[in-house]
Amino acid sequence: MMKYSALDLSQVKTYSIKTRNNKVNVEEHFARPLRAGMSLDQLLAAMPRLLGADSLRGVVDAVVEARKKGRPVVLAMGGHVIKCGLQPVLNDLIAADVITAVAMNGSAAIHDFEVSLVGATSEDVGAVLHSGDFGFSEETGGGMNRILKQAIASKMGYGEALGRRIVADCHPHREFSLLAACVEKEIPVTVHVAIGTDIIHQHPEADGAVIGEMTFRDFRLLTSVVADLGHGGVWLNVGSAVLMPEVFLKALSIAQNLGHHVDDFTTANFDMIQHYRPLTNVVKRPTSGSGRGYTLTGHHEIMIPLLAAAVLDRLQRDQ
Secondary structure, three states: OOOOOOOOOOOOOOOOHHHOOOOOOOOOOOOOOOOOOOOHHHHHHHOOOOHHHHHHHHHHHHHHHHHHOOOOEEEEEOHHHHHOOOHHHHHHHHHOOOOOEEEEEHHHHHHHHHHHHHOOOOOOHHHHOOOOOOOOOHHHHHHHHHHHHHHOOOOOOHHHHHHHHHHHOOOOOHHHOHHHHHHHHOOOEEEEOOOOOOHHHHOOOOOHHHHHHHHHHHHHHHHHHHOOOOOOOEEEEEOOOOHHHHHHHHHHHHHHHOOOOOOOEEEEEEEOOOOHHHHHHHHHHHHOOOEEEEEEEOOHHHHHHHHHHHHHHHHHHOO
16 A cells, blocks of 8 residues: 655745736726616626627627628527517517528427417417327418418418418417518518427328428528628527527538638527537537637527617617
């Protein structure tokens, strides 16, 4: 057995803290005093110059700069963003020409459609799953599938077809619909689905060929949007952990393959928990050549209004 004895620390060398390099100092990094009546832009400037606050400032700067240069700002989103009641906030950004295209997964389109129709969404799955009733509302499944079938003969894709019908049929709560807001503003709105993931795929009216064709049209449309992201555009992924990051990566790959050379743009992932695919396929890989990627972790119902208010405040100040 080897024998050890405690080391004598009396000869340890020390140095003055005044000579040390530090990552944080009060002049550059600490928060500034707050006061009543501050604008959102002033509040953002008063936050610490560190970590999440710095990332939020970076995204705000990128969005504002993109719109000043006439570059696109694309919102990619999952269904939980709708369930958080954020349509009025996002519609304000669309109306203000901040968001120039919207891409969503199938669940987001369903929640948006239901809200526009009855002013409510998000059934209690646990309460109805075992009775065999989960996902079988006629107005949702029948309505959306029939809209897609009727639009197949046109050149419209999934998102535009739904948005136009919400407007044309005068859904009682259409002012809360992102799909409707996009078609009224005449900006791209695309829906990207995986067959079997959405409740409307359970419905007797569902037609896989129609669903596949309509969402494939939207994929091609979104690819043209992604091809225009270079030189200052912004891609915001909000609340989609798998589908939208994968769609984005493939669309970007096609754009690069066709010679569009999408470089020097900004991406950001907003989510309550950071996941592998958004971090890899949105934040890191696409911006590894030139550009910048940000991650912001927090509840959508807090982070997105904060982002929107800061952007709108900055744009108004800079007019």
